[in-house]
Amino acid sequence: MDFALSEDQRILRDEITRFAENELNDDIAERDRGQTFSREQWDKCAEMGLAGLPVPEQYGGSGLDGLTTAIALEALGYGCRDGGLVFSLCAHLLACTVPIWKHGSDELKERYLPGLCAGTTIAVNAMTETTSGSDAFNMACRAVKDGNGYRINGTKIMSTNGPIADIVITYSQTDPEKGAYGGLTGFVLDAKTEGIRTDQKFEKMGLRTSMLGEVVFEDAYAPEEAMIGKVGGGTAIFTQSMEWERTLIAAAHLGTMRRLLEDCIAYARTRVSGEHTIGKHQAVSHKIVDMKIRLEAARNLTYCSAWNLDRSRTSAMASSMTKVFVSEALVQTALDAVQIHGGHGFLTETGVERILRDSIGGTLYSGTNEVQRNIVAGWLGL
Amino acid sequence: MSDTDRDSIIARVRRFILEEFLPGEDPEDLTDSMPLISGGILDSIKNMRLIGFLEEEYGVAFEAHEISFEFLDTLELITSTVQAKLAEKK
Numbered sequence: 001m002d003f004a005l006s007e008d009q010r011i012l013r014d015e016i017t018r019f020a021e022n023e024l025n026d027d028i029a030e031r032d033r034g035q036t037f038s039r040e041q042w043d044k045c046a047e048m049g050l051a052g053l054p055v056p057e058q059y060g061g062s063g064l065d066g067l068t069t070a071i072a073l074e075a076l077g078y079g080c081r082d083g084g085l086v087f088s089l090c091a092h093l094l095a096c097t098v099p100i101w102k103h104g105s106d107e108l109k110e111r112y113l114p115g116l117c118a119g120t121t122i123a124v125n126a127m128t129e130t131t132s133g134s135d136a137f138n139m140a141c142r143a144v145k146d147g148n149g150y151r152i153n154g155t156k157i158m159s160t161n162g163p164i165a166d167i168v169i170t171y172s173q174t175d176p177e178k179g180a181y182g183g184l185t186g187f188v189l190d191a192k193t194e195g196i197r198t199d200q201k202f203e204k205m206g207l208r209t210s211m212l213g214e215v216v217f218e219d220a221y222a223p224e225e226a227m228i229g230k231v232g233g234g235t236a237i238f239t240q241s242m243e244w245e246r247t248l249i250a251a252a253h254l255g256t257m258r259r260l261l262e263d264c265i266a267y268a269r270t271r272v273s274g275e276h277t278i279g280k281h282q283a284v285s286h287k288i289v290d291m292k293i294r295l296e297a298a299r300n301l302t303y304c305s306a307w308n309l310d311r312s313r314t315s316a317m318a319s320s321m322t323k324v325f326v327s328e329a330l331v332q333t334a335l336d337a338v339q340i341h342g343g344h345g346f347l348t349e350t351g352v353e354r355i356l357r358d359s360i361g362g363t364l365y366s367g368t369n370e371v372q373r374n375i376v377a378g379w380l381g382l
Numbered sequence: 383m384s385d386t387d388r389d390s391i392i393a394r395v396r397r398f399i400l401e402e403f404l405p406g407e408d409p410e411d412l413t414d415s416m417p418l419i420s421g422g423i424l425d426s427i428k429n430m431r432l433i434g435f436l437e438e439e440y441g442v443a444f445e446a447h448e449i450s451f452e453f454l455d456t457l458e459l460i461t462s463t464v465q466a467k468l469a470e471k472k
């Protein structure tokens with residue numbers, strides 16, 4: 001493993017950082033307050049190629065490997081102060097586009113990947129239900145054979161991009177007796193399919209510019225061709241998509257942590273308290289040092305996990321460890337950043353409190369951190 | 383006897399399951415037809431670990447839908463699946 005950035009990776013990182021700093025940071029406080037998703041900024045991201053980073057070029061992506069995708073998303077997280085936009089994009093790419101790319105038929109890939117990579121099609125991954133969140137495979141949603149396809153019934157909640165989605169990736173029980181072991185199947189459907197509703201929108205504490213909603217299936221018809229992979233493959237397909245999501249959302253968090261670190265250093269070097277700048281107080285400087293240590297450790301874990309994504313089954317353990325460590329590192333870093341900024345950190349106008357609110361979601365989505373620890377325990381033979 | 387004949391595969395997989403998932407169990411108790419998933423020996427994570435082992439040990443690849451009862455619920459089924467994959471490779 002060699003994580004020294006190549007010339008191409010450096011150029012990519014710098015281009016994305018410049019783009020994000022220049023194009024994505026207007027009016028975030030207002031959009032956060034109003035819970036508004038910016039389609040304009042989404043489109044700009046897509047034009048930059050951010051919606052299809054690892055997808056092969058033949059389908060409109062950039063064909064980047066896992067590590068280079070991580071470097072690109074880190075640059076986006078660094079340059080873009082709109083955590084909700086970054087999160088929406090990651091959910092679209094990692095939980096929706098990746099499973100179609102990895103497991104879809106040629107027909108599904110040709111039909112959906114170009115629009116997904118171009119960002120003209122927005123996708124939602126609808127898995128969580130009211131009674132099955134952490135225990136996701138124990139879902140109530142059913143897909144019952146009907147002619148050459150399936151009738152899907154059930155309600156999925158807390159689905160990122162739900163209210164703005166053009167297509168829905170979802171998982172249903174096709175054989176409840178088998179459950180997680182061959183009884184779940186993935187489907188991709190147009191959101192306008194008769195029997196699908198995506199109009200519900202949830203209000204939330206953070207990531208407010210990312211839309212979260214319900215996806216309701218009432219006798220929605222999924223033809224055989226809408227199946228991702230084969231019948232019964234849902235558990236493994238969903239699991240793999242979560243490995244990508246856990247690792248690569250963490251990559252975006254690295255960028256956010258780096259930005260917070262730099263903001264805190266700049267603030268601590270200029271804000272005066274008594275005789276000194278606050279950075280001269282050990283109580284402050286040690287917090288900043290810990291931010292730096294967390295960032296470096298987080299980057300090593302994330303790059304290692306990203307490098308592993310396509311290489312080994314053990315990427316499951318690496319992605320869970322990365323997700324836990326980086327999401328908790330981000331929460332701690334954001335909390336310390338508020339403290340270092342004093343009362344100003346508590347004001348909306350500095351933008352630091354928004355990052356703290358956004359960061360909490362990271363310990364919950366893609367499987368809670370408790371569940372990630374269970375996964376690692378399982379891999380350790382416990 | 384080659385490493386890929388039926389008896390060798392069953393013995394190798396049995397050893398893996400005993401060592402990794404059933405430490406201290408009497409090897410005699412793990413019969414060829416004992417249900418592993420429905421019997422609670424394999425859960426979703428252990429399944430992935432088993433698949434990782436089979437892929438590495440035998441140089442085969444599993445598809446998403448094969449991580450299921452039909453292919454993995456007993457030592458016999460696991461062995462048949464591995465053998466079918468090895469035959470496909472030839």
Ligand SMILES: Cc1cc2nc3c(=O)[nH]c(=O)nc-3n(C[C@H](O)[C@H](O)[C@H](O)COP(=O)(O)OP(=O)(O)OC[C@H]3O[C@@H](n4cnc5c(N)ncnc54)[C@H](O)[C@@H]3O)c2cc1C
Pocket residue numbers: 091124125126127128130132133134135157158159160161207212361364365366367368369370371374
């Ligand atoms: C911002 C955001 C975006 C999301 N986006 C999506 C999306 O796009 N698609 C989608 O399908 N879902 C999405 N979710 C839902 C998310 O995946 C679930 O919230 C998460 O898996 C937890 O499920 P739950 O909320 O039902 O909590 P529960 O499962 O009810 O858990 C409640 C608490 O109990 C703990 N707990 C539960 N079981 C165990 C266990 N076995 N061991 C230890 N502790 C346990 C949990 O860790 C948690 O602390 C999103 C959530 C958030 C916050």
